[in-house]
Amino acid sequence: MPTGGPHIRVFDGVPRRTGKPLDMRTLNRTFEWRRGIAARHQELAEQLAGPRPRLTACPVCASAELAPFVVIHGFPYAECAGCGLVFSQEPPEADAIKALYSADKAKRTPQDTIYVDEALHARRVQVIAAPKVEFIKGTIGRAGGTWVDIGCATGEVLAAAQAAGWSPLGVEPDPLHAAFARGRGITIVEDFVSLDQSTHLQGASVVSMFNMLEHVNRPGDVVEMVGRAVPAGTHCVIEVPRHPSISSFANLAFPQIATRHIYAPEHLHVFTERAVELMLERAGFTAIGVWTFGQDYQELISSVAVSARLPESPFFQALGDLTNGVQQAIDDGGFSDALLVVARRN
Numbered sequence: 356m357p358t359g360g361p362h363i364r365v366f367d368g369v370p371r372r373t374g375k376p377l378d379m380r381t382l383n384r385t386f387e388w389r390r391g392i393a394a395r396h397q398e399l400a401e402q403l404a405g406p407r408p409r410l411t412a413c414p415v416c417a418s419a420e421l422a423p424f425v426v427i428h429g430f431p432y433a434e435c436a437g438c439g440l441v442f443s444q445e446p447p448e449a450d451a452i453k454a455l456y457s458a459d460k461a462k463r464t465p466q467d468t469i470y471v472d473e474a475l476h477a478r479r480v481q482v483i484a485a486p487k488v489e490f491i492k493g494t495i496g497r498a499g500g501t502w503v504d505i506g507c508a509t510g511e512v513l514a515a516a517q518a519a520g521w522s523p524l525g526v527e528p529d530p531l532h533a534a535f536a537r538g539r540g541i542t543i544v545e546d547f548v549s550l551d552q553s554t555h556l557q558g559a560s561v562v563s564m565f566n567m568l569e570h571v572n573r574p575g576d577v578v579e580m581v582g583r584a585v586p587a588g589t590h591c592v593i594e595v596p597r598h599p600s601i602s603s604f605a606n607l608a609f610p611q612i613a614t615r616h617i618y619a620p621e622h623l624h625v626f627t628e629r630a631v632e633l634m635l636e637r638a639g640f641t642a643i644g645v646w647t648f649g650q651d652y653q654e655l656i657s658s659v660a661v662s663a664r665l666p667e668s669p670f671f672q673a674l675g676d677l678t679n680g681v682q683q684a685i686d687d688g689g690f691s692d693a694l695l696v697v698a699r700r701n
């Protein structure tokens with residue numbers, strides 16, 4: 356039975372912020388979009404169907420004590436009793452994962468249709484990326500030097516980091532995203548996340564991985580690679596989908612329409628705070644700031660409505676007006692679906 360994870364909050368003694376107001380205009384996700392994306396994920400998952408090796412140990416803490424959590428589009432997810440990680444137990448092969456982020460339309464992820472848009476990009480930089488960069492700057496206590504963002508997508512965070520005083524450098528495997536970021540004047544290295552990126556990380560003052568570690572088979576190895584490549588005092592920023600959360604619960608209840616958080620085939624892991632703490636410790640980093648926030652309430656009410664095939668009625672819109680108040684209560688209670696951690700190399 357799903358437990359919701361053994362460690363809701365860790366990072367004892369580390370300064371923590373909870374909650375982040377959500378600007379609904381940045382979401383741009385209609386019920387129709389959700390249904391379409393869920394159907395496309397189902398198709399992608401079917402293309403990747405067939406025998407895949409089944410993991411018998413947690414990819415983060417190596418515990419073999421695993422329990423089934425949920426099956427999404429034919430992909431089983433397990434929950435680790437050791438660190439609480441929820442992970443794809445029969446993940447796609449590495450080549451199939453790479454193809455999701457290639458220019459091949461037949462194999463690539465449908466998720467980016469919402470992100471590669473000029474006006475929406477500018478708004479997301481201002482409303483989503485800038486507050487995160489502000490939090491990181493406040494936690495570190497200064498700006499400046501090179502900020503390397505691994506898996507930078509369209510460069511939203513780097514645009515905000517540049518405005519705050521850093522020199523931006525992005526590493527991005529998706530050629531469409533890379534081209535979009537270059538068009539905004541950001542230097543991009545087109546490369547899939549590998550375990551040999553030390554050349555890109557030379558001289559970095561900040562290395563960030565926003566919503567990236569959930570896409571790679573061995574996330575702990577990537578964090579350790581960063582730890583080996585940078586000197587003491589370098590900062591590392593990690594943002595990942597978080598468990599236990601209300602969004603995890605929504606995915607558990609409505610797996611057939613999962614379009615974010617726990618969704619196959621792309622998200623291989625949804626992390627507990629303990630799992631992130633473990634990866635950072637092993638890589639030689641100490642957390643200095645934690646921020647939890649999310650879109651749990653929206654995920655829950657949208658999942659209920661889409662599952663019941665309800666229209667986007669004024670009644671639904673009125674429930675949406677409760678978003679920030681309810682989400683703050685969820686964040687304060689420890690069930691946010693997003694976790695951002697700032698850490699320093701020891």
Ligand SMILES: [Zn+2]
Binds near residue numbers: 440
């Ligand atoms: Zn584990």
